Amino acid sequence: MELRLLRSFIAVAETRNFGAAARALMTTQPALTKQIQVLERQTGNTLFTRGRHGASLTAAGEALLADSTDLVRRADALALRMERVAMGAExxxxxxxxxxxxxxxxxxxxxxxxxxxxxxxxxxxxxxxxxxxxxxxxxxxxxxxxxxxxxxxxxxxxRRDQLALAVPSGEAIPEPDRSSLRECLQDRPLIRLLKDRGPGLAAQTNELFTDLGCSPTVMYETSDLLTVLALVAAGAGWSLVPASASAIVPEGVQLIPIDLESAVWxxxxxxxxxxxxxxxxxxxxxxxxxxxx
Amino acid sequence: MELRLLRSFIAVAETRNFGAAARALMTTQPALTKQIQVLERQTGNTLFTRGRHGASLTAAGEALLADSTDLVRRADALALRMERVAMGAExxxxxxxxxxxxxxxxxxxxxxxxxxxxxxxxxxxxxxxxxxxxxxxxxxxxxxxxxxxxxxxxxxxxRRDQLALAVPSGEAIPEPDRSSLRECLQDRPLIRLLKDRGPGLAAQTNELFTDLGCSPTVMYETSDLLTVLALVAAGAGWSLVPASASAIVPEGVQLIPIDLESAVWxxxxxxxxxxxxxxxxxxxxxxxxxxxx
DNA sequence: GGTTTCGATTCCATGCTGGCATGCAATTTA
DNA sequence: TAAATTGCATGCCAGCATGGAATCGAAACC
CATH class of the missing domain: 3.40.190.10 (Periplasmic binding protein-like II)
Known part of the structure; x- marks a missing residue:
């Protein structure tokens, strides 16, 4: 039992006229006749009583009609759904x-x-x-x-992002060249934004330190950016944060972007x-x- | 989208192996491969990711699997139902x-x-x-x-049935030949079991009367056999009833089958x-x- | 009685479908 | 490392299913 046959059957059942159904299905009357005959052979039932004024459903045909329309409707819905999936609409x-x-x-x-x-x-x-x-x-x-x-x-x-020094407002701003930075950061208490290992911010920070050739002492470690900035504002130390954090920098902290290659990603x-x-x-x-x- | 393709799809989805699915479907692996390709073209989705260790469903394939199994199950149920209708089991x-x-x-x-x-x-x-x-x-x-x-x-x-005279018990029983019957029935008050016109009991009764050449006077008419017999028992008159009514004949009534051709049906x-x-x-x-x- | 309507039948061309052999890639085995 | 194995894809070919044109047959209508 294939859906094609059921569609043909439904068309005939609805029009009760092979010729009209054939036209609706964009096919010819002999083709439809054959399809219905196949369906009748497959189901083992006579589905229509062919009269001179078209065809009318037998009891078996009535039984098939209800279920087959449901089945075809579901199949159509499924096809539509797959189309939506293909388009990315679902x-x-x-x-x-x-x-x-x-x-x-x-x-x-x-x-x-x-x-x-x-x-x-x-x-x-x-x-x-x-x-x-x-x-x-x-x-x-x-x-x-x-x-x-x-x-x-x-x-x-x-976008390209870079590290920035988070410094309490009023502190002397270091020149953004390698030696000034090294001098600035060496031995300075640092608040570290700690996330996971791997190619993250922590790794980027480490890379910068390696590049500069210094290793500051870490005072605090926290994984929350806002906490870091609050600590900086409180004068607990400096920190290295993404320059894009400028949007959320609180009062009392200034960000100094570092233009070094190793601070950019x-x-x-x-x-x-x-x-x-x-x-x-x-x-x-x-x-x-x-x-x- | 045809059910055949969906069945193939389900088989592959369940085994995750084209070859095994083909064996289960009693077909060959290349045929299955082509069917799935057709289905993928029709739905516009890649349904399987073919790996070295068989095939696994994509997201689109997962989406199709759930609905298509349901659809196929319904189609099978429908086919079964039609089979039952054909056998007369439904x-x-x-x-x-x-x-x-x-x-x-x-x-x-x-x-x-x-x-x-x-x-x-x-x-x-x-x-x-x-x-x-x-x-x-x-x-x-x-x-x-x-x-x-x-x-x-x-x-x-x-079975063959015949008319019988319903006579109150104790009455003289007429010989069952034509002339005795005519004599008996002529001018005798009759209780008529009245149903519709047409080839029914009433028609049979009329036929008998025509055959005998007499026309009794009808005293009562009723459509209920038990009422007729009760009236006979009460002595209201005679009646003509099916001989098979002997099973329900009440006390005080005797049935005399009439062996004439015109009284048999x-x-x-x-x-x-x-x-x-x-x-x-x-x-x-x-x-x-x-x-x- | 001719015409129309409607389905069935016949015949034929087309094209779908499946099977076989084979290819290709990756993995396992000797 | 070569051979065998596994697993899916492809090319090619045969067979059959499918559909279309023409025709038929029966019934109904004018």
Whole structure:
């Protein structure tokens, strides 16, 4: 029993006229006659009583009509659904993001959700390195990460970010060259923004220190950026934070961007290249417009 | 989207292995590969990620799997149901019966209902002529009627029945020859069992009177056999009833079968010859065993 | 009685479908 | 390291299912 035959059957049952049904189905009357004959042979029932004034349903035909219309309707709904899935109008999209994209990521997701309400999009907070692992195993489809990403992933740069010195207001501002910085930071009590290991902010900070050739004493360690800035404001020490944190810098703290190569990194989106979900490019485009806007 | 493709898809999705699925479907692996490719083209989605260790479902494939199994299950159920309808294990059967088959008809229907519980069988009381009309228009499928039936119907004789004189006990019993009967009945008050016109009991009675060449005076008319017999017992007059009524004859009444040709008729089943319902022969067979038993 | 209507039948071309052999890639085994 | 194995894809070919044009047959209508 194939859906094609059931569709033909329904058409005949509704018009009670083979010729008219054939026209509606964009086929010919002999073809329809044969199809119904096949269906009758397959079901073992005579479905129509053929009269001179068209065809009328037998009891068996009536029984089939009710169920087959339901079946065909479901099949059509399924086809439609698959079409929506193909277009990316439906589905699941897991997005990862880290501290450094706290401004872009939620905005992008919210905008995307508005455009595609049937998509189940979720935002999960995790560091870049965790995101890379999650993307690789498929549990995250697009990540907002620090670049570069592993080679099996596609990336798009959103912006370049850099480290900045968080210094209590009123302190003498060091020149942003290598030697001044080394001198400044050497032996200075430092508040460290601690996240995971891997290509994160902590790693970036370490890289800078290696570049400068100094190793400050760490006074406090915390994983919350606001806590760090509050401690700096309270005079507990200096710190190194993303320059993009300027948006949330409290009273009593100034940020001094560091223009050294080792203090600069890119932030962007990453996704598995072999992923074929139509949602990924759709979401990337949404991000692009949101970053520009 | 055809059910064949969905069945193939489900088989692959369940085994996660094209070769194994092909074996299960009694086909070959290349055929399956092509079917899935067609399905993927039709739905516009990649349904499997083909790895070295078999195939695994994509997100789109997962979405399709749930709905398609449901769809296929429904289609199978429908096919099964049609099979049952074809076998006569399911359906509607309307049976008509009259006074003269009050013994056989309900028993046959009850027995049939027990054997085929899914069949919605209904018994309706109506005279033979009404049954013929109902059978012709399809509202009754099998009737218990007086024979003969119209030529477009098939028939089977259940038994021969005849008219009998219902006489109060103690009355002189007339010889059952034509002249004695005429003499007896002429001018005798008669209680008439009145049903509809047509080839019914009343017609049979009239036929007998024509044959005898007499026309008794009708004292009472009623359509209930028991009332007729009660009136006879009360001495209100004589009557002509089916000889088979002997089973319910009350005290004070005796039945005298009339052996004349014009007083005899057959009782049996009738059905539309062009009816193709499998329930009809099934029911007829059931009747046959019930009549013999 | 001719005409129309409506379904069934016949015949034929087309194209879908499946099967076989084979290819290709990755992994396991000797 | 070569051979065997596993697993899916591809090319090619045969067979059959499917559909279309023409025709038929029966019934109804004018």
């Amino acid at each position: 589905g699941v999209l897991n997005v990862g993001f880290g501290m450094s994209t706290i401004d872009v990521a939620p905005r992008s997701v919210a905008a995307f959700r508005e455009c595609h309400p049937a998509v189940d999009i979720r935002l999960e907070d995790m560091s870049s390195s965790v995101q890379f692992a999650a993307i690789r195993e498929g549990s995250v489809h697009v990540g907002f990460v620090r670049l570069p990403a592993p080679p099996e992933m596609g990336t798009r740069v959103i 890119s932030v962007g989106t990453a996704w598995l290249l072999k992923s074929q979900s139509p949602l990924v490019p759709l979401f990337l485009q949404s991000v692009e417009t949101n970053v520009k806007g | 359906g509607v059967l309307n049976v008509g019966f009259g006074m003269s088959t009050i013994d056989v008809a309900p028993r046959s229907v009850a027995a049939f209902r027990e054997c085929h519980p899914a069949v919605d069988i209904r018994l309706e009381d109506m005279s033979s002529s009404v049954q013929f009309a109902a059978i012709r228009e399809g509202s009754v499928h099998v009737g218990f009627v007086r024979l003969p039936a119209p030529p477009e119907m098939g028939t089977r004789v259940i 057959s009782v049996g089943t009738a059905w539309l010859l062009k009816s193709q319902s499998p329930l009809v022969p099934l029911f007829l067979q059931s009747v046959e065993t019930n009549v013999k038993g």
